[in-house]
Amino acid sequence: MSTVARPFVVTYATPSWDARDVAxxxxxxxxxxxxxxxxxxxxxxxxxxxxxxxxxxxxxxRAEVGxxxxxxxxTMRALEERAADLLGVDAMLWVPxxxxxxxxxxxxxxRRGDRFLAPRLAHVLENELGTAAWLSGGMPEAVDWxxxxxxxxxxxxxxxxxVGPYHSLRTTLLCLENTHNGAGGTVTPPDEHAKLVATxxxxxxxxxxxxxxxxxxxxxxxxxxxxxxxGVDTVQVCLTKGLGAPMGSLVGGSTxxxxxxxxxxxxxxxxxxxxxxxxxxGLVALDxxxxxxxxxxxxxxxxxxxxxxxxxVDQPETNIVLAGTPDTEASLAALKRVxxxxxxxxxxxxxxxxxxxxxxxxxxxVGRIAGL
Ligand SMILES: Cc1ncc(COP(=O)(O)O)c(C=O)c1O
Numbered sequence: 133m134s135t136v137a138r139p140f141v142v143t144y145a146t147p148s149w150d151a152r153d154v155a156x157x158x159x160x161x162x163x164x165x166x167x168x169x170x171x172x173x174x175x176x177x178x179x180x181x182x183x184x185x186x187x188x189x190x191x192x193x194r195a196e197v198g199x200x201x202x203x204x205x206x207t208m209r210a211l212e213e214r215a216a217d218l219l220g221v222d223a224m225l226w227v228p229x230x231x232x233x234x235x236x237x238x239x240x241x242x243r244r245g246d247r248f249l250a251p252r253l254a255h256v257l258e259n260e261l262g263t264a265a266w267l268s269g270g271m272p273e274a275v276d277w278x279x280x281x282x283x284x285x286x287x288x289x290x291x292x293x294x295v296g297p298y299h300s301l302r303t304t305l306l307c308l309e310n311t312h313n314g315a316g317g318t319v320t321p322p323d324e325h326a327k328l329v330a331t332x333x334x335x336x337x338x339x340x341x342x343x344x345x346x347x348x349x350x351x352x353x354x355x356x357x358x359x360x361x362x363g364v365d366t367v368q369v370c371l372t373k374g375l376g377a378p379m380g381s382l383v384g385g386s387t388x389x390x391x392x393x394x395x396x397x398x399x400x401x402x403x404x405x406x407x408x409x410x411x412x413x414g415l416v417a418l419d420x421x422x423x424x425x426x427x428x429x430x431x432x433x434x435x436x437x438x439x440x441x442x443x444x445v446d447q448p449e450t451n452i453v454l455a456g457t458p459d460t461e462a463s464l465a466a467l468k469r470v471x472x473x474x475x476x477x478x479x480x481x482x483x484x485x486x487x488x489x490x491x492x493x494x495x496x497x498v499g500r501i502a503g504l
Contacts (some may be wrong), residue, residue: 198406282309308320315478347375378413
């Protein structure tokens with residue numbers, strides 16, 4: 133028996149795969165008793181898995197920086213000012229994550245004994261470890277969707293916001309989410325947004341908008357982002373979801389809110405020093421908002437492919453594809469076996485095309501799933 137090392141093991145999957153699908157092959161001329169093809173993984177778990185590209189890395193390396201806890205960092209300030217302009221609010225504050233942006237906004241709005249409303253499966257209800265309650269102090273209430281996934285009927289907001297007897301919680305805040313992640317990236321258009329805000333005002337509620345993917349809504353509707361923030365007290369937007377930044381979100385509203393938000397960010401340990409390094413990536417990310425249209429096209433292509441294969445899937449409005457299968461966990465495991473990565477969401481399989489995924493990748497994904 134030979135003692136030569138045989139590092140490569142090949143399972144030959146489908147002969148039609150091109151060279152890009154082979155992540156590791158034996159060097160030419162190397163002896164091995166099996167040829168091993170490692171399937172190239174196509175990662176559709178989230179639009180946050182993107183890699184910062186050369187332009188972004190260059191911008192980061194050249195960023196002008198200062199101590200933002202002391203006398204402000206010039207690149208962070210430039211990013212905050214640009215985002216405030218885009219969103220039509222007085223001021224914005226850079227925060228490391230979208231979750232922290234939401235926590236800061238909710239902490240400034242809520243007092244103990246308050247209740248806040250949010251659409252069923254909202255990120256603040258399901259995916260932030262209950263911080264809205266135990267850190268910000270508000271009791272959550274999920275408002276059911278109406279005819280459209282992720283969208284609350286105004287009558288439900290009016291009813292839930294009504295003042296009760298003295299021993300009931302005081303409802304003081306409406307939390308919107310546009311696009312709505314758990315509903316499959318669904319979009320609330322400006323007229324409906326305006327009605328929700330007006331109803332909230334009527335019953336004395338403040339309004340926070342979780343706009344982690346507000347850019348996607350604005351691209352899908354071909355309206356400026358500011359058209360989707362009208363009337364809100366606070367808004368949070370994210371730079372890592374589909375735009376390729378390695379970190380960073382922004383939270384903002386009035387100048388007074390941002391002053392308070394800066395204090396709360398510090399309280400949470402979120403004051404950063406030379407944050408311009410990452411803010412520079414954020415400025416590049418903002419240039420890339422129009423590119424999101426391509427992700428939306430890829431999401432529709434994927435949904436169509438899955439539907440043709442018999443998967444239960446709605447046509448996405450933005451970049452999130454939710455597909456129902458009889459057994460989500462089994463489907464995710466099967467997908468993983470053919471190198472397609474997805475996650476469970478709202479009882480379904482969630483796929484998110486993003487800027488590191490091409491139309492050809494989507495065809496490849498559909499081809500691999502067809503072979504399951
Ligand atoms: C709507 C929404 N809000 C907030 C977040 C939290 O983002 P982060 O992980 O950056 O805190 C997410 C994450 O996917 C989200 O989808």
